[in-house]
Amino acid sequence: MVYVLTAIFILIGIVLLLRMKVHVAAEYLHTDDNDKMTLKITTLFGLIRIKKTIPAIKVNKEDGTVDIKQKSTSKVKKSSSKKKVSFDDVQQGINKIEMLLHQVTKLRKISASFLAHLHITKLEWVTVVGIHDAAVTGVLTGAVWGVKGGIAAMLYDHLDFVNKPVYQVIPSFQVPVSKTHFQCIFFFRFGHAMLAAFKFVKYGRELSVLKKNPSSRMTSKNDSSV
Numbered sequence: 001m002v003y004v005l006t007a008i009f010i011l012i013g014i015v016l017l018l019r020m021k022v023h024v025a026a027e028y029l030h031t032d033d034n035d036k037m038t039l040k041i042t043t044l045f046g047l048i049r050i051k052k053t054i055p056a057i058k059v060n061k062e063d064g065t066v067d068i069k070q071k072s073t074s075k076v077k078k079s080s081s082k083k084k085v086s087f088d089d090v091q092q093g094i095n096k097i098e099m100l101l102h103q104v105t106k107l108r109k110i111s112a113s114f115l116a117h118l119h120i121t122k123l124e125w126v127t128v129v130g131i132h133d134a135a136v137t138g139v140l141t142g143a144v145w146g147v148k149g150g151i152a153a154m155l156y157d158h159l160d161f162v163n164k165p166v167y168q169v170i171p172s173f174q175v176p177v178s179k180t181h182f183q184c185i186f187f188f189r190f191g192h193a194m195l196a197a198f199k200f201v202k203y204g205r206e207l208s209v210l211k212k213n214p215s216s217r218m219t220s221k222n223d224s225s226v
Contacts, residue, residue, distance in 0.1 A: 018191030020044065030180040043190070107203065114188075114196035115158045122185040123155075123165035129179075130172025141171040159186075 025040040041050040127144055130137045148167050155165075 018189065018194070020190045021187045022190055022193065023185070023187045025185045026183070028180070028182040030178070107200070110196060110199045110203065112158060113199075114192060116160070117192040118186050118188050119160050119162055120155075120165070120184065120186045121162045122183065123161070123163075124181070124183045125166070126168040126170070126182075127180045128170045128172055128177055130175060130177045132176055134173045137171050137173055141169050144169045
């Protein structure tokens with residue numbers, strides 16, 4: 001009888017764990033040449049709370065480099081670091097990203113299956129733009145609206161919105177300005193995240209096998225053609 005009760009409690013615990021919600025609040029603030037993003041994660045029914053600022057970016061007009069300052073806080077530890085990023089570092093990062101994009105075509109399907117279980121409770125995106133020329137400011141405002149409209153349409157196709165998102169583009173005809181405030185709050189269940197992580201790990205292992213033995217890809221193609 002004791003073993004049966006223990007098994008029942010373990011099963012209930014697993015079900016509760018898989019159905020546990022993970023709440024994420026992301027906020028991005030851009031002011032002229034400065035950028036800051038804050039990420040807050042709450043899970044385990046509010047018992048675990050993590051806040052991370054990644055990264056604060058400032059453009060150095062003198063030498064063309066970028067200062068990146070990272071700061072993360074949690075109940076476990078605190079850390080802070082600062083480094084300079086040159087144009088060569090950015091170019092190398094872009095090259096690595098391009099190589100990665102060519103290798104992960106199958107990840108789109110995995111990502112789409114996970115994004116379908118994301119529930120957006122709040123989405124606000126406010127942008128203020130303006131330059132010295134009022135006519136160009138009007139054209140720029142329309143272009144920003146076009147970009148936001150395209151992104152909004154893509155998000156509607158892949159995400160579930162609980163509340164209607166808010167988009168604003170405010171032109172500044174008097175003062176040159178470039179500001180953006182983006183805030184998004186969403187949640188997903190831990191079980192869906194575990195399933196997506198399992199698929200990512202499985203595909204990563206398959207990709208590593210193909211890198212070590214490229215001939216296996218040709219063999220699989222020949223087998224499928226037969």
